[in-house]
Amino acid sequence: MDNSLIRCERVTKEDYEKVMAILPPSEIYNGGDYLPDYFHLLIDMPNNEMYAAVIGDKFVGFALKTTIDDGRSVVTRAVRVSKEYAGKGIAGIMSKWMDIGGPLYRPEVIWHKFSGNRTHSPLLQLTDKGIFNKTSEQDFVFYDTHKRTLEIKYNVIENENQSSKAEYVDVNLLGQVLASTDHKHYLFPDNEIVADDVPYSAIKSNAPLIVSKRTAVVVSDLNCPQRTLLSISNCFQAPIGMFFIFNVYGCLSENIKKHLLLHFAKFLSRSMSEYILLRGISSKGTSWTFLDSAVEEFGFKRIEFYGTGVVSARKRIKNKL
Incomplete structure (x- = not known):
């Protein structure tokens, strides 16, 4: 895939339908996806920022970033990639972009935090390997x-x-x-x-x-x-x-x-x-x-x-x- 075709941009309230179209909510967390209901609540909170990976005019990836801990930590939440582009590095491209010019780049941010399902997320395996430090x-x-x-x-x-x-x-x-x-x-x-x-x-x-x-x-x-x-x-x-x-x-x-x-x-x-x-x-x-x-x-x-x-x-x- 030509990475030059991908751009990252800030998500607005008007992008709700584009975000929901990335991956059917009924297929996320066995139908337990919170984003359709939480989207407008979260985007109105000043410590939340939403970003999308875009090809043409289509959203193919999404990530929610939440700033906490007196601005010292940014939490990555609600990451999703469309089936068409799964396994093609979209999440990595978004993460790198946000590290260079997004919330993780801000001088006060020291920690990048994550929270994941113990059974279905690779987070526990990554902490076991020492890639991340388990906090709780x-x-x-x-x-x-x-x-x-x-x-x-x-x-x-x-x-x-x-x-x-x-x-x-x-x-x-x-x-x-x-x-x-x-x-x-x-x-x-x-x-x-x-x-x-x-x-x-x-x-x-x-x-x-x-x-x-x-x-x-x-x-x-x-x-x-x-x-x-x-x-x-x-x-x-x-x-x-x-x-x-x-x-x-x-x-x-x-x-x-x-x-x-x-x-x-x-x-x-x-x-x-x-x-x-x-x-x-x-x-x-x-x-x-x-x-x-x-x-x-x-x-x-x-x-x-x-x-x-x-x-x-x-x-x-x-x-x-």
Whole structure:
């Protein structure tokens, strides 16, 4: 392939259909592609930039770059290449272009970060080979149900009027938790918090980036760091159904039910398809007993879907060693 025919350019809101045409969303992540629903949300966030590889007037490649960690890190997300040009170096060409003249070139950027599915991404193998440095690894499990089932179960549990020890967290309080040495030891031992598949350093300045319009954050036992439970939820409509992404940090206990009650209060107010998938994510080696029990009360059942965990890694940018 003649590389001179390929040019890279910044993606705008008007390019939505061209981006979606690169690869059918129904064929990505077994129908769990978040980009069709997240595209406009993400492109409006000031720390996100989208780029495309273009031949003629056709988009043949795409990459989303997210800047975090006080501008010191750039995360590569949502990379995709059309079937017609798969295996022809499109992703590499885009990466090189962005390293020379894009977000990775900026003088303040030191780290290039990645997060990938442990089962389906080559990231774990690349960290094993020392090409990237692994920063954290988490397990996840999937559950599914239907919207009407969740609504009925939620109403029953909500009407029990149980006193809740859990509370919503705003951006300011989340920032305080991230800055707390005592809490960081128990919640983020790797000094990293992964939310919406973005591996943030556990620092106060990342709090406004973690909390988007789709995000809810809940905490319990904040006054006792070794028992503190912090949960973060995000949701998106995918071709296969509505996804509820549930990240859990800290002491997974019976309080998880009260966390879910608060998260579902916001989740159920959204427009969504009938089929719902819940992905619970926590530290490697987590026992899911408490989450299994809690989500079962809300009408969910455990399923096998797409992978078993997520790996985060980074590499230092060579020209800034």
